[in-house]
Amino acid sequence: MTADHHLFLLAGRFPGVSDAETLASAVSYALAAERLGFAGVWLAEHHFISYGTCPSATALAGNLLGATRRIRVGTAACVLSNRHPVALAEEAVLLDELSGGRFALGVARGGPWVDLEVFGTGLDRFTTGFPEALDLLLRWLSGAPRVGAGGPVFRFRPVAVVPRPRRPMPVWVAATSPSTVETAAARGLPLLLGMHATDAEHADLLARYRRVAAAHGHDPAAVPHASAHLAQVGDGATELVRERLPALLAGTREYVRLDGSEPAQRDLTAYTAHLLDVGAVGHAREVRRRLADSAAATGVRHQLLMVEAAGTRPEVTANIEALAAALLH
DSSP states (O other), rough: OOOOEEEEEEOOOOOOOOOOHHHHHHHHHHHHHHTTTTTTTOOOOOOOSSOOOOOOOHHHHHHHHHOSSSEEEESEEEEGGGOOHHHHHHHHHHHHHHTTTTTEEEEEOOSBBBBHHHOOOOOOHHTOOOOHHHHHHHTTTTSEEEEEESSSEEEEEEEEEOOOOOSSSOOOOOEOSSHHHHHHHTOOOEEEEEETSSSSHHHHHHHHHHHHHHTTTOOOOGGGEEEEEEEESSSSSHHHHHHHHHHHHGGGGGGGTTTTTOOOOOHHHHHHHHHHSEEEESSHHHHHHHHHHHHHOOOOOOOEOOOTTTTTTHHHHHHHHHHHHTTOO
């Protein structure tokens, strides 16, 4: 299966690097992606942790859409449990319209983190509110002239959709659990699959997706799923990732659970070893083989490459250039 390749940018902060430098580097990587011929760039969104310094994937996407002319810029993903779906939909239509249709909206359910307290949305938005929020988002993006809401969470009189999308806008759903996969499948929405799972685990989720989508009248074969992959190419790539990546992954330990309990503390060395096992790391031939095998095993042809494991701007840029040479030419 022929795949198309995008970058997946965490904008994660490594020790000794400022937030400003981290964000500036992320912008430079996106510009390199356009220059080198990648199909697009997808942006992560996090709050209050160094694992990702971008708190608004839509804001960063707007910056990048204004600085580029060709590539698609997507969110992977906006945390819907922290946002009002209408406000997010308005931003999405605005970005898509001003960019000539180059914006791609991906959303996530998120986690039971302190974010829900800070933004005032509460635990119910995470535990039970995702389907309702997603449906309201989709109605706003459908092209309807007016939208109202009468659900348990969102209730308001019909209002005009301005700016109104000229076509129904697609939405991707980041999914790691069966319940989120089923929520997306029932609506025929494509998945954003994470870089932490194996191809076999992704295949199982996609098999579940196909069953549920078909039962709701959707054609699973027509859905453009995307998957994220750790990607590092070159001599010593494995050793470089093994040495550098734990410093970035340590940022996941900064999550604060809403209930005050301790989040799971992964063994960072073991977690890095797992990501090396499931990722695309090594010489160019090995990286090509690994990504091709993943596409064949899952049927997912949109591959989002996490390229920032080395940490420094020169090394990450060199990795992007090497991946372009290995995969695009």
